[in-house]
Amino acid sequence: MNTPRSCHLGRAGSHRAGGVTALAGLTAATLLLGACGSGTGGTSEGGKPTVVTSTDMWAGVAKAVAGDEAEVEAIIDSDETDPHSYESTPRDAVRIDRADLVVYNGGGYDAFVSQLLSDGDGTTNGVEAVSVAESGEHSESGQHSENESSSPTTGSTHQHAESEQGHEHGHGHAESEHQHTESEQGHGHAESGHGHQHSGNEHVWYDPGTARLVAERIAARLGELRPDRAERFERNATEFGDRLDEIERNITELRNEHHDTDVMTTAPVADHLLENAGLTDITPDSFVRTVEAGNDPAAATVAEMQELVGSGRPAALIHNPQTASPLTERITERARNNDIPVVAMPETLPDDRTYSEWLSGRVTALDTALDDNTAGTGGQ
Numbered sequence: 471m472n473t474p475r476s477c478h479l480g481r482a483g484s485h486r487a488g489g490v491t492a493l494a495g496l497t498a499a500t501l502l503l504g505a506c507g508s509g510t511g512g513t514s515e516g517g518k519p520t521v522v523t524s525t526d527m528w529a530g531v532a533k534a535v536a537g538d539e540a541e542v543e544a545i546i547d548s549d550e551t552d553p554h555s556y557e558s559t560p561r562d563a564v565r566i567d568r569a570d571l572v573v574y575n576g577g578g579y580d581a582f583v584s585q586l587l588s589d590g591d592g593t594t595n596g597v598e599a600v601s602v603a604e605s606g607e608h609s610e611s612g613q614h615s616e617n618e619s620s621s622p623t624t625g626s627t628h629q630h631a632e633s634e635q636g637h638e639h640g641h642g643h644a645e646s647e648h649q650h651t652e653s654e655q656g657h658g659h660a661e662s663g664h665g666h667q668h669s670g671n672e673h674v675w676y677d678p679g680t681a682r683l684v685a686e687r688i689a690a691r692l693g694e695l696r697p698d699r700a701e702r703f704e705r706n707a708t709e710f711g712d713r714l715d716e717i718e719r720n721i722t723e724l725r726n727e728h729h730d731t732d733v734m735t736t737a738p739v740a741d742h743l744l745e746n747a748g749l750t751d752i753t754p755d756s757f758v759r760t761v762e763a764g765n766d767p768a769a770a771t772v773a774e775m776q777e778l779v780g781s782g783r784p785a786a787l788i789h790n791p792q793t794a795s796p797l798t799e800r801i802t803e804r805a806r807n808n809d810i811p812v813v814a815m816p817e818t819l820p821d822d823r824t825y826s827e828w829l830s831g832r833v834t835a836l837d838t839a840l841d842d843n844t845a846g847t848g849g850q
């Protein structure tokens with residue numbers, strides 16, 4: 471991956487300063503630079519950059535930008551795997567080290583990636599979604615302005631939730647980057663202790679605004695690797711952004727119709743979507759905290775949970791199939807018995823879907839569940 475650098479550094483150093491020679495040298499260097507840049511520069515065999523992502527959610531976003539012009543592969547692409555507890559293999563280390571670009575979630579979610587990146591030789595580029603989301607909030611209409619024009623209406627609907635996230639989450643995230651062992655804690659709502667709207671929730675791919683920013687960042691990085699394809703990547707990112715705009719409009723419609731409706735969750739996976747949709751998560755904090763920490767909730771907490779579900783108060787139960795346990799199975803069963811729709815919100819992408827198809831499908835599923843349910847009208 472060091473081809474371009476050694477290519478022109480080596481030559482440029484040998485030129486002597488002075489008059490015509492320097493000018494000629496400059497021209498030669500420029501030509502060489504051009505040749506290096508568009509030739510073998512910065513890519514693996516076949517000339518396509520290789521993008522490795524932690525999960526197939528981020529591979530879905532990367533593919534939308536890359537099209538056929540890059541090889542995109544995910545380390546975790548099975549719905550049998552819970553990314554939170556994934557243990558990386560030596561093969562993963564090799565893949566990350568060889569990648570031209572690594573796209574990962576951050577926020578303690580896929581801590582193995584930042585660990586492998588820092589263990590590596592330092593030449594691999596990384597795009598970390600949680601950081602991108604945070605910097606996007608702080609530099610509002612700043613450096614993202616090139617193709618950010620796509621979201622003037624929808625952006626404002628969830629600004630509030632996003633900025634809360636930025637403040638809450640800032641330092642937990644920084645810790646998790648440097649201290650691998652603290653990942654579970656960085657992951658946490660345990661620290662947030664401020665209601666269960668989980669402003670710092672790390673499942674940021676449930677927010678179309680974040681996916682848009684990550685796509686723009688990927689486009690910029692791929693464009694650096696393949697300047698001759700930069701425009702294509704930008705165009706792909708813009709088209710992807712248009713699809714996300716549409717999803718955001720659907721979320722706004724859902725919000726207009728169902729805001730303040732009570733819902734419950736077996737795991738805090740889709741919180742960004744619930745927040746954007748203005749729904750009220752009435753899941754007991756004690757349940758969320760223990761489940762997130764990978765512990766078994768106390769009997770009293772389980773009883774509270776079952777009672778709430780039994781009361782018919784939530785209009786829908788959000789279920790994360792990937793972190794299912796006998797306990798969450800009992801809860802979803804009770805919900806079904808009480809005619810509360812159960813909506814699956816996973817950690818990884820189903821095989822036959824693109825990212826935007828999948829997210830759009832989840833918004834529709836949530837909307838359908840809320841439309842169908844007449845029991846849970848709490849807060850209206």
Ligand SMILES: [Zn+2]
Pocket residue numbers: 554673738739817
């Ligand atoms: Zn999760």
